[in-house]
Amino acid sequence: MTQRARVLVGFAVTLVILGFLPGLQETMQFPRFYVIFLFTVFFWVAQASSWNILTGFSGYFSFGQGAWYGIGVYTVAVLVGKRGLPFMAALPLAGLAAGAAGLGLGLVVFRLRRLSGEIFALTTLAVAFVLASVARLTTAIDGGTGIFMTGTPLPEFLGDFTTAMYRLTLVIALATVLVAFLIHDSRLGWGLFSIRDDEPVAGGLGVPVFREKMIALGTNAFFAGLIGGVWSLQLGFVTIDDVFNIRVPLFVILMSVLGGMGHWMGPVVGAVIITTLSDRLNSAGLADVNQIIIGSLLVVLALAVREGVYVRMRDRWVTTAGTFIGVLALVVVLDVNDSLISDFAFAMVATVVVMLVSERVWDLVRGRGRSKGPPPPEVPSADLAETSA
Amino acid sequence: MELLAQGIASGVLIGGLYALMALGLSLSWGALKIINLAHFSFILLSAYLVYQLTVSYEVDPLLTTIIVVPLFFVVGALMQVLFHLANVDEFKSLIVSFGIFIILQSLMRTIWSADFRRIGSDLNPYETESIFIGNIALPLPQLVAFGAAVLIAAAMSLLLSRSYFGKAVRAVAQDADMARAFGIDSRRVAVILSGLTTAFSALAGVFIAVGQTLFPGLAVSWFGIVFSVVILGGLGHTVGALTAGVTVGVAAGASAVIWGPLAAPLVTFVILIAALLFRPEGLITSRSVA
């Protein structure tokens, strides 16, 4: 089986396994909260992955995730909450609306030759604020009163509310990551990476720079809008301040940088780590300390881990898998925590620690020094040749 | 008509404050290639310190400048040292500074609680004082902030263009390695510059403590406006930051008065986007600092 086929099978298997989870929950009677926790993870996986398709692959740093997310949330909220359209009809429109907005922005912005990275970044931030303002001013959209999404009827086949949220987010998250993978391993992905490395040269080599950037931006916006549409249900009461704030744009950056921006699995790993840690710290009831710990963790990990956690994990996958499974088994058997999620968090943290340590040991053994500058960029062709995790 | 004039006047003044807040971020981004989100929490922390000193020792809030500004100079310098040790690039600086931002926000919330803090009227003689030009009022805190912003922008501009230090900064901004090759201690330059910019942020905090009510969420609410001013003014351009601040302030003030306060953010950001896209090239994309 080819490399690509193997990964695709992996996706299918993941879908099946994860798909059965809600049903499993009912039979095995483990806390329903695990299902909610997982769909929260899926939400962030979709957000971070979609963001990374643009920023990680093409190098165009976007602060605009909040804009696409917001369009998605509000499209559904207005069509379903205000106008009573069926949810499943409105959902694809959420993705399309956001995607269209992204393409619209791209049309204007990518045409400018000298647009440097920082300027693009802040343009995207500005777009988010403009959208928030427009939503505030237009009574047809929000006008400040907020929109109620509680009690929205969902189609029978999705199951009850929690199961429905789970299934919707699972499918969208998998789709987003799948698309990220397909792009990463394609000519388009190679083009995007070359744009990231040196756009004028890429153009000179014949890469259709404008078109590829548009595709990346449009894809980013589409999936962000789609998952946003689903999330309107979880918000329950959609208001401008709850939707257009810095939480989404900043967290996707954190997750992707932590996991690694050059690879399609990076944001997934980053999303899982941050969501789990944040959840567990919150459940430990340490509100203040929670924030301080997350802040410190971010600082330290960002400094200590240069190209993202995922690459490390993949390069030392035996150690990673071994540590994770080992610690997880240990913690579960010893019944140290009463939540499987806490067990998972422990195993995750232990793995990260071991990874860092083993890197040091490995370097010492190899006698490798470390250069002062940033690491060389991930070259896709090297990825294709290696076995992927 | 008078209403519009008042709106514009207020806008000009608050633009000065915006400029002061943006100066730190602009210089550190333009010259040091560091997007320092922690600036926002420094501004707020400085404001809280001013509040605390004023309330605990019953001193004139503006006097606290003597303590607060040098303190934050040191903080900024230390932060730059941290960044050097860690060898951060632009992206990483965003993450690290965000982490520091979160930590500081938590600290502020723990110390001062999430509740609103305001220097009472008994200790704050400035908040309702104004100078009048005809019927147009120029509130004192904003006026002083504006004056400070003008002075500092002018001083920094001169510093950067005339002094040896300024030349060193510009050299480092253009090409740090080359600058080092020519004997400039880029680290020391960066540390001093970082100290200066943080000191400016602290000064902005003083004016905020005098003119507004404080609560932890305030820092987040500044993101949008300050980033706008930074971009509009050009990374690393001090006079640009001042002009941009005033532009944003006036645009917001005028539109608030004409179309209502809801329109203000919309107008501000539309101007921002338009300026980004249609302004003459070279002003922003040039890597130099002035």
Next chain:
Amino acid sequence: MRSHRRWSYLAIVTVLALIVAACAGDEGGDTTAPPGTDGPTDTSEPSTETTEPSTETTEPSGEPIRIGGTLALTGFLAATGVIHQAVGEVFVERLNEQGGLLGRPVEWVLLDDESAPDQSAAAYERLITENEVDLVIGPYGTGNITAAMAVAERYGYVFPHHTASLTYAYNYACHFSSWSTGLHPNLTNPNLVYDALESSGTPPETIGFVVNEFPGTMFISYGQDGTDEGGAVAEAVKRGWDVVLDITFPTATTDWAPIAAQIRDADPDFLYIAGLGVDAPNIITAMQAIDYLPAGMFSQWPAPGPLLNTEGADGMMSVTIFEEHPPFTDDPEVVEVAGLINEALAAAGIPYTKVETQAAASWTAWEYLQQAAEGAGSLDQQAMCDWLLENGADTLFHGDIQFFADEQNYYVDLSKVKQIQDGDWWVVYPEEFAAPGRSVIYSP
């Protein structure tokens, strides 16, 4: 290499510290029985809190009753969230000192929802399905309350909550609001204020509205979207007053000068600030800076403390259900509990320590839960719900409350008008609730 190694070690240390922290903080060995008919089948009367002195000294025993909830402890709602945290802690401590609930000790499992509705919803799911709490109590903030209520409804939990402003939206059969503004605060609140103004003998002729774009204040000012009901503005027009100003401002406004300029330009006899938090002090300060102050002002839901220390705020009016002065403090138990709350707020570092709307509503919500459990004699959600609907609650700060099922479980509007006089808040209208010697001071 060296700097990198340093950071790696630091990372390891941090991560290890994290493990320790998570380990220390995690709930250990949870074997609480699922919610059900625990405790004796007690058919005693509802809590006689207002008359019985607190001399109960029986030690509560048995499995703790766990009450779950979230609050905005961080994020932009945190300023008020911490008040609810402090009050809740006082309530639980006092309840345990008095023998607990149904003879068992009570434990409050409180999580931070970071002022985000989606996090609130997820947290309630966790509390109910993972922590398996016996009871729940609502969060703070309309959005969070809405999202959490949906979860409570899904699992059939009685849902007492405090200050949700969009009354019309809540039709869960077992939700119980402790903020007694009735179902139509957009009509009853403004009319109360306008009646108070008229009682001064010199009502305004012109009125100006400055409205925060927050959903609750929009509702009060303009009524429910899509209905003809209207709100404060429409009711003023009905009185024959001239609306000379009607502007809306974003919640995160930082520049108040243009708003102040517009108010000065319109020069209303009375300024209705449909705002919350520190909107009022900001607006007053901005107006003073341009040398203007309207003859009278009202602020919908201000943070009470900052206004007292704002120059020019004298005469400002607002609404409240409880204030710490006679006749509200005629009951000694009220005084005792208020004292406990004052201490708790001070200990939490909150500058304004008096009990007012938020703290009172918080305490009342807890009383609903306690009385429902005691009245039904069990922790069965349906039994508790039915009991409350049938009997209402007898509360310390709000008095007798009934839940009208045909009014979506709301009662009547118990609001009163308070005013800043001589540097402090006093209830001034209606007369029977006014502080001794105090009445509305207003003349345009």
